[in-house]
Every structure is written in structure tokens, then in C-alpha cells.
Amino acid sequence: xxxxxxxxxxxxxxxxxxxxxxxxxxxxxxxxxxxxxxxxxxxxxxxxxxxxxxxxxxxxxxxxxxxxxxxxxxxxxxxxxxxxxxxxxxxxxx
Amino acid sequence: xxxxxxxxxxxxxxxxxxxxxxxxxxxxxxxxxxxxxxxxxxxxxxxxxxxxxxxxxxxxxxxxxxxxxxxxxxxxxxxxxxxxxxxxxxxxxxxxxxxxxxxxxxxxxxxxxxxxxxxxxxxxxxxxxxxxxxxxxxxxxxxxxxxxxxxxxxxxxxxxxxxxxxxxxxxxxxxxxxxxxxxxxxxxxxxxxxxxxxxxxxxxxxxxxxxxxxxxxxxxxxxxxxxxxxxxxxxxxxxxxxxxxxxxxxxxxxxxxxxxxxxxxxxxxxxxxxxxxxxxxxxxxxxxxxxxxxxxxxxxxxxxxxxxx
Ligand SMILES: [Fe+2]
Ligand SMILES: [Fe+2]
Numbered sequence: 001x002x003x004x005x006x007x008x009x010x011x012x013x014x015x016x017x018x019x020x021x022x023x024x025x026x027x028x029x030x031x032x033x034x035x036x037x038x039x040x041x042x043x044x045x046x047x048x049x050x051x052x053x054x055x056x057x058x059x060x061x062x063x064x065x066x067x068x069x070x071x072x073x074x075x076x077x078x079x080x081x082x083x084x085x086x087x088x089x090x091x092x093x094x
Numbered sequence: 095x096x097x098x099x100x101x102x103x104x105x106x107x108x109x110x111x112x113x114x115x116x117x118x119x120x121x122x123x124x125x126x127x128x129x130x131x132x133x134x135x136x137x138x139x140x141x142x143x144x145x146x147x148x149x150x151x152x153x154x155x156x157x158x159x160x161x162x163x164x165x166x167x168x169x170x171x172x173x174x175x176x177x178x179x180x181x182x183x184x185x186x187x188x189x190x191x192x193x194x195x196x197x198x199x200x201x202x203x204x205x206x207x208x209x210x211x212x213x214x215x216x217x218x219x220x221x222x223x224x225x226x227x228x229x230x231x232x233x234x235x236x237x238x239x240x241x242x243x244x245x246x247x248x249x250x251x252x253x254x255x256x257x258x259x260x261x262x263x264x265x266x267x268x269x270x271x272x273x274x275x276x277x278x279x280x281x282x283x284x285x286x287x288x289x290x291x292x293x294x295x296x297x298x299x300x301x302x303x304x305x306x307x308x309x310x311x312x313x314x315x316x317x318x319x320x321x322x323x324x325x326x327x328x329x330x331x332x333x334x335x336x337x338x339x340x341x342x343x344x345x346x347x348x349x350x351x352x353x354x355x356x357x358x359x360x361x362x363x364x365x366x367x368x369x370x371x372x373x374x375x376x377x378x379x380x381x382x383x384x385x386x387x388x389x390x391x392x393x394x395x396x397x398x399x400x401x402x403x
């Protein structure tokens with residue numbers, strides 16, 4: 001990577017009420033350049049009303065090798081799903 | 095076979111997507127890097143033949159349209175460099191490979207655009223061929239590449255239409271304009287067909303790429319789709335496809351073409367096309383000219399950003 005060049009992840013909110021969505025990344029040297037580059041690259045056709053850029057290195061993720069064990073606690077808790085419960089026939093709005 | 099390889103094979107078999115952090119065979123990674131970086135370079139170098147007419151566009155409207163199209167192509171190049179970066183190659187390395195000639199780009203961009211009708215022919219035929227290829231690649235097995243293709247295809251639809259609009263105004267214009275339109279078709283027809291690559295019988299990378307679902311349809315298959323779509327469009331324009339063996343096969347319902355001049359194709363791939371040198375020289379010159387901008391940006395970031403890479 002060229003000196004000073006950084007990669008930033010780009011998130012766009014399409015309209016109010018919707019969640020921000022990851023759309024890709026841009027190269028830029030500083031915050032302002034990152035947000036300008038993100039605008040020029042990802043919103044040329046009114047794709048967004050709000051933009052976030054985050055340095056890629058600031059994103060923390062679970063190592064893929066650990067992911068089975070990491071997400072394991074959720075695997076055996078079927079009772080967290082509505083379908084686990086039996087409701088007598090004829091009872092409505094549950 | 096270890097559990098990682100098994101997981102990879104299952105992704106391919108079930109038509110799921112391979113994601114950047116998934117285990118993948120080294121050759122799958124390298125094949126994708128080669129194909130995606132070559133695709134990115136094509137988008138970037140492809141701006142040059144069109145940029146050639148930016149300051150000579152015949153109206154303000156056509157200038158605006160052409161500028162917007164070229165900006166899109168720059169965007170496509172950047173999306174694709176990002177995709178390749180997820181496979182472990184840096185943008186800087188890719189640019190170096192392009193400039194040294196180690197990496198290729200689509201040979202079509204080594205032909206000059208000598209008249210305004212050529213800009214029409216590029217949008218109509220070159221983007222048209224690219225769309226056929228890219229629509230098919232939306233189903234490629236590497237997730238980030240597939241997502242980039244979906245995005246690119248959405249943007250491409252105007253590119254081909256603006257090209258055909260130029261062809262219409264030329265073909266239905268004065269006799270001289272119509273002649274320019276015909277001349278553009280004559281020069282771009284065969285190179286556009288060769289954008290799909292060698293015939294299936296001579297394609298080197300085909301087998302493995304199809305097995306890994308990097309490529310979803312064969313070169314000849316995609317080329318035929320393009321021909322079948324394009325011939326009637328040329329007929330509407332009242333232009334003649336420069337192939338005296340072209341005929342419609344009633345049985346197969348496909349247009350059949352005469353043999354292509356593959357010697358010419360390989361000659362251009364090897365670097366001897368009319369503009370190969372010019373394209374790379376221009377890229378290197380622009381990169382050098384901008385060096386002070388990168389230096390200034392780095393110095394500014396060092397002063398103003400809390401943490402700099
Ligand atoms: Fe493109
Ligand atoms: Fe395009």
C-alpha cells in the first residue's frame with residue numbers, strides 16, 4: 001500500500017427508517033477524502049441519504065476458524081424461537 | 095481431503111458463494127485474482143478510447159452523457175480492484191502488473207476511436223458484449239465478484255442504450271454520417287465478437303473455471319447470445335454486418351458467422367495492436383503526473399489524522 005493510503009469500509013442508509021448497509025470499500029488518505037470518494041463511487045444515482053466510512057482496520061471480527069465454537073451457545077436453544085411452543089388449537093393472536 | 099476442502103467443494107456443489115475468509119484452493123484464488131484484475135484493468139483502460147472524444151462531443155448533452163458513462167467505468171474498475179483485494183493482492187501490485195505488461199486487459203481497447211460514430215459503436219457493441227458476459231458472471235461462485243457484477247449490470251444498462259442512440263442518429267443522418275456509422279461497425283464488429291475469448295475448443299482455462307463455477311457459461315455460448323441479439327439491431331439501423339457468410343439458421347434459430355481472424359486477435363493480445371503502447375504509456379504518465387497529489391495527501395493526512403497507516 002502506498003504511504004498514507006488506507007482502505008475504508010462504506011455503509012449507506014438508503015432512506016430514513018432503514019438500517020445502514022455495507023456496500024463495499026474505498027481507498028483514501030483521510031476522513032474527508034474517504035467520505036468524498038465513497039460518495040462518488042457508491043452514490044452516483046441517489047443510492048443514499050447518509051454515509052458512514054470506517055477504517056477497515058477498525059473493524060473487529062470473529063476468526064473464521066473459531067466461528068463454530070463462538071456461535072455455539074445459540075445452537076441448542078430452540079426455546080428462543082416462537083415455533084418451540086405449542087398453543088392449543090383455536091386460540092388466536094399468539 | 096480435509097474438512098476445509100470438503101467445505102469448499104460443498105459450497106461450489108450447492109451453488110452457494112465463497113466468501114473472502116473461507117478456505118479455498120490456491121489455484122481458485124489465483125484464477126480469480128487473474129480474472130478479476132484483468133476485468134478491472136479493462137474498465138480502467140477502456141476509459142481512454144472514450145475519453146478521446148470527451149472534448150469533441152458534438153453537443154453538450156452528448157458530452158454530459160459520455161462523461162457520466164466514463165465515470166461509471168472508473169467506478170467499475172474500482173469495485174473490481176476492491177474485489178481482487180479481498181483475495182490478498184493490493185491495488186498497488188495490480189497497477190504495477192498492468193503497467194509492466196504482466197497483467198492483460200481486454201484487447202478491444204487497443205483499437206482507436208477515430209470518429210464520433212466509434213463512440214456509438216463502443217457503447218452499442220463493446221458494452222453490449224460486456225453486458226452479456228457480466229450478466230452471466232452475476233452467478234459466479236466468488237461472493238464479492240458476484241455482488242460487484244450485480245451492481246455493475248444495473249449501471250451498464252444505460253451505456254449500451256446511449257451507444258445505440260448515437261448509432262441511430264448517425265445511421266439515420268446524412269449520407270456521410272451513415273457511412274461513418276457503417277465504417278465504425280466494420281471495424282468494431284469482429285473485435286467485439288472476440289471479446290468473448292477463444293472458441294471453447296481452444297480455451298485454456300475453461301474446464302477448471304467452469305467446474306469451480308467462476309465462469310458459468312462458455313465463450314461460444316455467450317458469443318452466440320450476443321450475435322443473436324445484435325444482428326437485428328444492426329438491421330434496424332440499415333447497416334450491414336461485415337461478414338458475407340452471416341446467415342440465419344432456421345433450424346437452430348441462431349445466426350451463424352464466418353470464421354474470425356484469430357491471428358489478428360492473438361497479435362493484439364501479444365501487444366501489437368494499434369494502441370497497446372499508447373494505452374499503457376498514457377496510464378503510466380497519468381500515474382506519474384499525480385504523484386505530487388498522493389504525496390500531498392499523505393502529508394496532509396499525517397498532520398490531520400490521529401492514526402495513519
Ligand atoms: Fe463497465
Ligand atoms: Fe460500460
